[in-house]
Every structure is written in structure tokens, then in C-alpha cells.
Amino acid sequence: MPLVHQLDAAYAAAKADPAFQGELRSFLTHYVGRPSPLYFAERLTEHFGGAKIYLKREELNHTGSHKINNCMGQILLAMRMGKTRIIAETGAGQHGVATATVCARFGLPCVVYMGAVDVERQKPNVFRMNLLGAEVRPVTSGSATLKDAMNEALRDWVTNVHDTYYLIGTAAGMHPYPVMVRDFQAVIGQETKDQVLEAEGRLPDAVVACVGGGSNAIGMFHPFLNDEGVRLIGVEAAGEGMGTERHAAAINGGRPGVLHGNKTYLLQDHEGQITEAHSISAGLDYPGIGPEHSWLHDVGRATYLTATDAESLEAFMLLSKLEGILPAIESAHALARIGDVAREVGPGGVVVLNLSGRGDKDVATVAAHLGRTI
Amino acid sequence: MTTARIDARFAKLKQEGRAGFVAYVMAGDPDRDTALEILKGLPAAGADLIELGFPFSDPMAEGPPIQRAAQRALAAGMTLRGTLDLARDFRETDQDTPIIMMGYLNPLLSRGYGTFARDAAAAGIDGVIVVDCPPEEARPLAAALDAAGLSLIRLATPTSDDARLSVIVQGTSGFVYYVSVAGVTGVKEADADEVAPHVERVRKASGLPVAVGFGIKTPERAAAVARVADAVVVGSALVDEVAKAVERNELVTSAVLSKAESLAKGVRFARTGQPTKTTV
Missing domain, CATH: 3.40.50.1100 (Rossmann fold)
Structure with missing residues (x-):
């Protein structure tokens, strides 16, 4: 202590x-390359036919992620x-x-x-x-x-x-x-706020990010906490499906407990033993979630959805083909829900997805799941 | 209530002018029946107090020996309730040796502090050490244990300065567990000369006996620490005997108990020749 x-x-x-x-x-x-761009994903927006989709390009940072x-x-x-x-x-x-x-x-x-x-x-x-x-x-x-x-x-x-x-x-x-x-990652949300105001003259209707431990998501969410019109949407890894035991969704499939010095939603058995998380994405493969996300969930300020391995792979390929951007398989979990969110918000609305990392590292994983050898 | 058993044991040790030997074993390691045999044999082997580990999937303060012990116990199906059952069975043959449960918070939180405390008291548990529950967060657990008459034994470390000690010892009872090395269990070796002034500091701050553990593996080291502490805890060296015996397909119980016996002797006779030296 x-x-x-x-x-x-x-x-x-x-x-x-x-x-x-x-x-x-x-x-x-000068070293990381901030601010990262806020990019209007025109073709992705057209594809879903709902709100305008912007990507916060954290994958363009030095080392390729937030x-x-x-x-x-x-x-x-x-x-x-x-x-x-x-x-x-x-x-x-x-x-x-x-x-x-x-x-x-x-x-x-x-x-x-x-x-x-x-x-x-x-x-x-x-x-x-x-x-x-x-x-x-x-x-x-x-x-x-x-x-x-x-x-x-x-x-x-x-x-x-x-x-x-x-x-x-x-x-x-x-x-x-x-x-x-959170404080060090809040630069993501702060920049997003300025950039979206400049581009659209208004705040977004929703910001969306993938959540494992949740650092990119809390960095995006935190500057918007007091902007009640902005929906905060996290996407957890549902692995092989929420109906199975092979997922990594602490909020959607776990309950509160204590691990690593914080009280938060955890994947655990009825004895309080921590169970293994499963996700195609190693970065989301953690049985817990940052405690602030648990709090945001409990008070209803943020919503936590899920995306399966298969849905994330599909989203990975969609963004690659439509926008020429290979997303990290982690970020692809958020992408897997962006269509639902954009359609729900509807045309005339604005949503921002935090593209937390680039997908070059995942090429072999994706190939393996497609049954291809490279 | 049950804390009386800890106090009585330390009073007896003081009377005998010697330090106590605290044997740590993991509940259900390598299986329930063997663990019960070991438990029942420990007092005769010279254990003055018993620390009964309850397994957790993520024992972050433990070195490899106790990590593996927890994994063996979990693989053998040991649970929190199972740990209490072991204690209850042990109490059928021994009403005097204090049992301190040691482990991590989440299994207790999962069970519910109140339920756990009542069940533990009924099973004959005397105290609980929770490695990952700092005093700042301990109030609900401490209150539940208190209501059931159990001690929440606190941990002090080499990095606990006087200001910190005063926080640690607030409302504690039984004894204080001094972690003799900065680090995890069973890796570094404790140095009795370095430990001595800290033990004195913790005694003064708490007014309680001080048990020293982490990094005590041999009878010689145990004896050296026994000259300066009120009790000496050995864990990794004992659970290592379980691992070795399992690996060699030897009798686990006798391996652990004979190791316990040699460690207990080291502690028991550490102060022979200086019987006037008092503790506490």
C-alpha cells in the first residue's frame, strides 16, 4: 500500500x-503524432444508411494504437x-x-x-x-x-x-x-470533441468504442460524461457467443468482484474463482473491466453491447474493403455494432467510433479464421 | 469467543519463553483426505498455530510453490465451503490449536461476508488473513468477522512506515503478521537481523504478538527468526513437500509432517539457553 x-x-x-x-x-x-485525425467514413456511412460515421484515427499514432x-x-x-x-x-x-x-x-x-x-x-x-x-x-x-x-x-x-x-x-x-x-487517454475524447464541433458544429449523438480493460473507451467517454445528449456505447467481446462460456464480456456475462486491487464486474464462477476469458482478440481477452466502466454501467450513463468473434471478423473485412483501413481486431468489435448504432440514430445524426488500433498485427489471425495460409 | 484460542496460545508460548511455529498448508492440497490427514497431524508435529490457505485462481502475492498448491487444490475441487469443512473435521480432534484462514478477498465477497463469518466461526476458525484487502477497504469484512468473534489478522511489510503501521493495526486482534521480505512468498530469504527492529516496531504499534513469515524455508532460518519474533510462519517449504511427494509418488502426509517437525524443532529450541528473554 x-x-x-x-x-x-x-x-x-x-x-x-x-x-x-x-x-x-x-x-x-512530436513523437506520438497527435492530434490523431477525425475522419468522416463516407463509404461506411453510405453502407449502413444511417447517421454519419466518423472514425477517430488512434491507429495512426506511433506504434499503431492508443x-x-x-x-x-x-x-x-x-x-x-x-x-x-x-x-x-x-x-x-x-x-x-x-x-x-x-x-x-x-x-x-x-x-x-x-x-x-x-x-x-x-x-x-x-x-x-x-x-x-x-x-x-x-x-x-x-x-x-x-x-x-x-x-x-x-x-x-x-x-x-x-x-x-x-x-x-x-x-x-x-x-x-x-x-x-483514464486521464492520459482522455486526450482521445478531448480531441474528438473539438474536431467534431469543428466538422459538424455540434456534439455527436453517440461515441462507440471496444472494451476489454477499457482504456481506449474510457479515454473517449470521459470528456463526454457531462454531455447528456451524447450516448456512450462500449462493445465487449462475446467470443463464441454470450450463450457459451467462451466470451470475455465482464459486464454482460459477469458479476461484481475484486481482482488486481479493484472492485468491478468480473468473469467468475459461483465460488468467486476467476474464470478464463475467451476472445479472438488477445487485447480484449481479460476477465475484468476497468472499474469506471462498471460504475457507468451501474448508473446507466453508458451502454455495453457485445460482438462475437465472427461479427468482428466480418467488420474487420468490411472496413478494409470500404475504407482501405485495416482495423485492429479489438477495434473491429466496436465496428461490428456501429451499423446498429448509426441506423438507430438515423440520417442527420453523427456517431464517432474510436478506431483504437491498426490491424496489421492481426493479419495472420484473420487468415487462419478464413482457412487461408499466408 | 474464538479469538480466545489465539490469545491463549500466545500466552502459553510466552510462559514457555519461546516463539510459536505456524504451519501454512493449502486446503485440499493435493486432495481433501490427504489435506485433512496433514492438518490432524500438524499439532503433534509441533505446529502451535495453523494457517489454512483457501485456494484462489489468481494468488498474486504468492511465489510459485503456493501458486501451484492453489492450482492443485482447485483442480482437486476444493472450495471455500470445503475449506471450512476441513477445519470442522480437524476440530473434532483438536480444540486448542488456532486456525487462521489465509487467502484472497473475492471468494469471501462472493460468499457474502456475513455468511462466511458465521460459517467460519461455527467451523472453529479463529482468524482470517486476506492478502488483497488493505485496511482502507476492510471495514465491512472486519465488521462481519468481529460480529462472529473472529480476528482479521493484518499484514505489515518492510515498506510499512510508522504512519502506515498505525493505520494497519487499528482494531486488529490476535496477532500481526509481519511479511519479512519485500516480495512474494517463498522466494527471497528472510534475514533475522533485518527483521528484528521491524518486529519491535510492529509490537509497539499494535501491542500484539508478531508472527513473521515469507522467506523462511529451513530449520536454521526458522530458529534465527524465532529468536526475535513471537511466531514463525513457514508455508512454501511445506507445500513444496506436497509437490515433491506427489511427483515422486511418495506418501504426502509423512513428507509434510516430517518437514514440519524439523522446522518446529528449530523454532522450539531456538532460545534454549536464554529462557529469561521475554516476548510481547
């Missing part, structure tokens, strides 16, 4: 420090705290790559914990992390996926707390991580 209190205090001080914020802004502009926003913020904080070693957990490898990237940029040693199962299915990202100088440690305990990687990173952190900073990639875990990660 003293270590999370220390982190909490350090983050509060950094957040209030204009020099820290200025430095972060500068790196986001993950870098948070990594940049946290590594500046870690250095401010005098920490000299960085550890992280990763599922799909996107957060691991983003962490390895900022560690390379600032010359800090980096250890990334990754479930052995994920190491196997995300080999290109493992190699990418190695190229960036990070050590990837496969985790074989438990179900050998993201939650176990997080357990192992926590074990490392409590063992090496004197010099080590744990750079958590999603808006979950113990306080202050959910708040801090």
Missing part, C-alpha cells in the same frame, strides 16, 4: 504541474519519481510494444510479462518488443494469458519496488491506475 500511496501522491503532483503537462503535450505532438498515449504519460511520471526500471504486462502485445517503445526512447530497461499463450499467438509483437530492447518474459501460471501476466508483473513490482515502476496498460488495477490511465 505505501507504494501505491506514493504513486498516487506523485501522480497528483505531476498532474498539477504545468511543466509536466507541457512536456507530455510536446512528446504527444496505448502510446498512456505509456508516454506514465514513463514521464516514472522518471519524475526517479525510477530506473520499467515493467509492464501485455495481452495482444500492443501495450508491451508501446511500453518498450517509450523505454527505448528514454533509455530505461524494460521487462514485459506476457502470457505464454499470447506469446505464441502474437509472435510478431514479441519480436517487435525485442527489437526495441525489451525483455519479454512468458508467464505460464494460471491460464497463461493477460490476467496471469498482470499477476506476475505485480509480483515483480512488490519484489523490486525500490527502483521499479509498473506501467499498467489499461484503466484497471489498484488506484490510482484506473484514474491515471
